[in-house]
Amino acid sequence: MRDLVLWLARExxxxxxxxKVDAIERDRSSVYELTVDPDDLGRVIGRGGKTAxxxxxxxxxxxxxxxxxxxxDILD
Structure with missing residues (x-):
């Protein structure tokens, strides 16, 4: 799933x-932390957060x- 998030974000x-995508794995759950260039943060979040x-x-x-x-989690 890390690769899925990475691919979608790069597009x-x-x-x-x-x-960059960091994965924090737990038993049956995972947290994926997405980091992008500050200039691209708006593209990942989208208007009103719709893309996120x-x-x-x-x-x-x-x-x-x-x-x-x-x-x-989308980190800034």
Missing amino acids: LVEKKDAV KALRTVLDAAARHEGKRAVL
């Missing part, structure tokens, strides 16, 4: 090399498909 931003919400929805669906739980 949204201009500075693809600055995208969509990213979280896709990640949650992928995690549930595997019987897990996942949370996406």
